Amino acid sequence: MSHKVIVPIGPYHPLQEEPEFFQLYVEGEKVVDIDIIIGYNHRGIEKLSESKHFDQVAFLVERICGICSSSHPYAYVLAVEDILGGEASLVPERARYIRTIIDELQRIHSHLLWLGLAGHFIGYNTVWMWAWKYREPVLDCFEMITGNRNNYAMLKVGGVRRDIKEEDIPLLKKMLDELLPAVDMFKGAVMDDPVIQARLKGIGVLTKRQVVDWCVVGPTARASGVNIDVRRDEPYGVYSQLDWNVIIEKDGDVFAKTVVRILELYESIHIIRQCLDKIPKGEIDADIKEVPPGEGIGRVEAPRGECFHYIKSDGTNRPLRHKIRAPSYMNVASNKVGAVGGTISDATITLAAVDPCYCCTERVAVINKPENKKIMNGWDLIKLSQEKTRDMQERYYGRSK
Amino acid sequence: MDVKEQIKEKLAAKILEWQEPSAKRIYLTLNKEDAFEAAKLLFKDLGFRFSTASATHTSLGFEIIYHFSFDKTGEIYSIRVFIEDQKHPEIDSLAPLFPGAEWIEREIWEMLGINFKGHPNLKRLLLADDWPQDNYPLRQNHES
Numbered sequence: 116m117s118h119k120v121i122v123p124i125g126p127y128h129p130l131q132e133e134p135e136f137f138q139l140y141v142e143g144e145k146v147v148d149i150d151i152i153i154g155y156n157h158r159g160i161e162k163l164s165e166s167k168h169f170d171q172v173a174f175l176v177e178r179i180c181g182i183c184s185s186s187h188p189y190a191y192v193l194a195v196e197d198i199l200g201g202e203a204s205l206v207p208e209r210a211r212y213i214r215t216i217i218d219e220l221q222r223i224h225s226h227l228l229w230l231g232l233a234g235h236f237i238g239y240n241t242v243w244m245w246a247w248k249y250r251e252p253v254l255d256c257f258e259m260i261t262g263n264r265n266n267y268a269m270l271k272v273g274g275v276r277r278d279i280k281e282e283d284i285p286l287l288k289k290m291l292d293e294l295l296p297a298v299d300m301f302k303g304a305v306m307d308d309p310v311i312q313a314r315l316k317g318i319g320v321l322t323k324r325q326v327v328d329w330c331v332v333g334p335t336a337r338a339s340g341v342n343i344d345v346r347r348d349e350p351y352g353v354y355s356q357l358d359w360n361v362i363i364e365k366d367g368d369v370f371a372k373t374v375v376r377i378l379e380l381y382e383s384i385h386i387i388r389q390c391l392d393k394i395p396k397g398e399i400d401a402d403i404k405e406v407p408p409g410e411g412i413g414r415v416e417a418p419r420g421e422c423f424h425y426i427k428s429d430g431t432n433r434p435l436r437h438k439i440r441a442p443s444y445m446n447v448a449s450n451k452v453g454a455v456g457g458t459i460s461d462a463t464i465t466l467a468a469v470d471p472c473y474c475c476t477e478r479v480a481v482i483n484k485p486e487n488k489k490i491m492n493g494w495d496l497i498k499l500s501q502e503k504t505r506d507m508q509e510r511y512y513g514r515s516k
Numbered sequence: 517m518d519v520k521e522q523i524k525e526k527l528a529a530k531i532l533e534w535q536e537p538s539a540k541r542i543y544l545t546l547n548k549e550d551a552f553e554a555a556k557l558l559f560k561d562l563g564f565r566f567s568t569a570s571a572t573h574t575s576l577g578f579e580i581i582y583h584f585s586f587d588k589t590g591e592i593y594s595i596r597v598f599i600e601d602q603k604h605p606e607i608d609s610l611a612p613l614f615p616g617a618e619w620i621e622r623e624i625w626e627m628l629g630i631n632f633k634g635h636p637n638l639k640r641l642l643l644a645d646d647w648p649q650d651n652y653p654l655r656q657n658h659e660s
Contacts, residue, residue: 154642162653197538330566330616342587343565349540349590412541412583412592414567425570425583438570440620448619 119147122459124466124496137450137466144458149451164437169195169406172434173270176424179441181265182225185217186417187439188270190424193351193413195272195406198428202351207398210274215352216287216390217261217269218415219383223294224253225418226376226383229467230301233373236464237314238501242304249297252290259283274400284391291384298380305373310508315370319453319465322367329449332442333420334375335468339367345416357389369468406432417442460503463496519562519586523593526557533596540591543581548597551582552608558584558593559614566616567592571624573655578605578630599630609635627654 122139138150160179164172176187196202202211227250234242254264260279261267269275279287305311321331326339336343344361346354362378364371408430414423420442427436454465517525520542524531530553533545546554558564564584571580577600584593599605609632610617621632622641629652632638640647652658 154640154644157642159653197541201538327565328614328616330614345590348585348587409537410543411538412594414585414592421567421585423567423583425568425581427572436570436572438568440568444568444619445616448616451615 122462124462137454137462139454139459139462141459144460146454146457146459146462149454151447151450153447161437161439164434164439166433168432169272169428169434172437173272174268176439177266177268177270179439182228183221183417183419183422184266185221185270186415186422187424187441189214189218189351189415190413190417190422191426191437192270192272193415194411194424194426195413195428197411197413198406198409198426199272199403199411205401205403206274207401208353208395209278209397210399210401211353212390212394213275213279213399214270215354215357216279216387216394217267217275218352219386219390220253220257222383222418223380224250224257226380227253229376229418230305230373233369233464233467236467236497236500237311238504239311242301245297246301249294252293256287256290259286271400272406273403274398276400278399279394284394288388288391291388295381295384298377298384301380302377305377310504310511312370313507313511314504315373315464316366316368318369318461319457319468320366320368321449321453325449325452326367329452330445331420331449332445333416333418334362334372334379335420335446335449337362338364338371338375340365343421345414345421349414351413351415353390353393354386356393357386359386359389369464372468406430419443420446460499463500519589522562523557527554530554540589541594542591543594543596545596545598548580548599548607551580551595551597552610552613554595555582555584555610556613558595562586564593566610566614569617569620569624571628571630571654573628575656576600577602578628580607580624580630582610605630606633607631608633609638611635611637626652628652629655 120141122141124137124139138152139146140148160175164175167175173188173191176191177184179187193202196205199205227246231243231246234240234246257267258264260283261269261277269277321335321339323340326336326341332343340363342361342363347361359382362375362382364375406428408428410427412425414421422442423440425438426434429435450466454462457465530546530550531544532547535543537543559566564586567583567585569580569582571578577598580597582595586593597607599607607630609621611621612634618637619641621635622638624630625632625638626640626643
C-alpha cells in the first residue's frame with residue numbers, strides 16, 4: 116500500500132519577495148499532488164488604487180514587485196494611455212525610447228537574479244555569486260539614471276519623469292560591453308555542463324497543451340514552444356522599430372526555461388544598444404492633465420510574462436476600477452501540473468523555474484504520521500536539491516566536488 | 517475569414533453590443549447565460565489565450581469582463597456580462613473549460629461574492645481563513 120506524506124513548503128522565505136505556500140503530497144520520493152496556497156502578501160492594492168489619483172497610482176503599483184518594478188507602472192500607464200488614445204500617438208518618442216531602455220535593463224537584472232537563485236537551489240553556488248556580481252553594475256546604472264536601484268519612479272502617464280543624460284550614455288554602453296562576456300560565460304557554464312544538463316533536463320516539464328490550458332505566459336510559456344511575447348504581439352515603447360528575436364525552446368523542462376532566459380539576456384543587451392544609438396532628442400512628457408471617462412487595457416512583457424492592467428475611469432481624477440494581473444498569477448498556478456510526477460528533490464527547482472515571486476521554503480514540516488511530525492527549515496529542502504546535484508557530479512567526475 | 521468576422525457570425529444575435537474604443541481593443545457585451553459558449557468559441561475553437569477577468573460592482577449590479585488575448589494580431593477581445601441580481605449573483609464557471617480560469621474565479625468569488633456555478637474548487641484564494649463570511653471587500657458598500 117502506498118503511503119501518502121504531506122510536505123508543506125512555505126510560507127515565508129527571505130530569498131524572494133512573495134510568500135506562497137505549497138503543500139506537496141508525496142509517495143516515497145514522488146510528488147503525487149500539490150496544493151498551492153497564496154494570499155500571505157495580499158495588500159489590497161486594487162482597492163487602494165481606487166482611492167489614489169491617477170498620478171499617484173503609478174507609484175503605488177510600482178510597489179507591487181521590487182524586481183519587475185517598472186513593469187507594473189508601465190502596464191498601468193499604457194492602460195490609462197489606452198483611454199487617452201494610445202501610447203504611440205500620445206507619448207513623445209524620446210520618452211518611449213527611455214521606457215524601452217528601462218524595461219530591458221530591468222529584464223537583464225531580473226533574469227540574472229533568477230539565474231543566481233536557480234544556481235543556488237541546485238547547488239551551484241558559484242553561479243549564484245557570479246550572476247549576482249554581474250547584476251550589480253546593472254543596478255548601478257539604474258541608480259545613475261533614475262536615482263534608485265529598484266522602484267525607479269520613471270513612468271508617468273504621458274511620458275517619463277527623468278531624462279537620460281547624454282554623459283550617461285557612454286557609461287551605459289560600457290556596462291553592456293562588460294556584461295556581454297559574462298553572459299557568454301554563463302551560456303557556456305550552463306549549457307555545456309553535463310551535470311547541469313542531467314540535473315535540469317526532463318525536470319518540471321510543462322507540455323505545450325498544459326501551457327495553453329493553464330494560460331501560462333512569458334519565458335515559462337516560450338520554453339514549451341508557445342510563441343508569445345507582448346513586445347512583438349502588441350508592441351509598446353519602440354520595440355517595433357528595433358531588431359530583436361523572440362526566444363523559443365521546445366522541451367518545456369527547467370533546462371529549457373534556463374536557456375530561454377540566458378538567450379533573452381543577449382536580446383536585451385542588443386535592444387538597449389540599438390536604443391542608445393537611435394534615441395532622438397526632444398520632449399519626455401506630454402503633460403496630461405485629465406483622464407476622460409472610459410476603459411483601457413495596458414500590458415507589457417514583464418521579465419516573467421504578460422503583465423495586465425485594466426483601468427475603468429469615470430472622469431474623476433481616480434480610477435473607478437483597477438484590475439491588476441501579474442504574470443506569476445498564471446505561472447504559479449501551473450505548478451499544479453509542473454511539479455506533479457517529479458521527485459521531492461526536484462520540487463524546489465521546479466517551483467522556482469517559473470520564476471515566481473517565490474518565497475516559500477523558510478519552514479518545512481515533513482509529516483509521516485499525524486503524531487510524528489518533523490520540522491525542517493527551508494535550508495534542508497534546498498540541501499536535498501543540492502545533494503542530488505552532488506550525487507550526479509560524483510557520478511560524472513568520480514569524486515566529490 | 518478573420519477571427520473578428522468569425523466571432524460576429526458565430527455569436528450573431530447574442531452580441532448585445534460591439535465596441536471598439538481604441539486600436540486592438542474589442543468589447544462585446546453578452547447575456548450572462550451566453551458567456552460560457554462565447555468563451556468556448558474563443559478559447560477552444562479560435563485559439564485565444566485567456567488573460568484574466570475583471571469584476572466591478574456598480575449601483576446597477578455586477579459587471580464581469582473576461583479578457584481574451586489573440587496573440588497573432590495583438591488584439592484583446594473582452595467579453596462583458598452584467599449580473600443584475602445583487603442578492604445572489606451567479607454565473608457559469610469557465611474553469612471546467614480550462615483550468616487557467618480557476619484562480620481568478622476564486623478571487624472574484626471571495627472579493628465580490630459572485631458564485632461560479634460548476635467551479636471544481638471554489639475556496640478562498642487571497643483572503644485569510646478568519647476573514648468574516650459575507651464580507652466582500654470589493655463591493656461598493658464595503659466599509660473598510
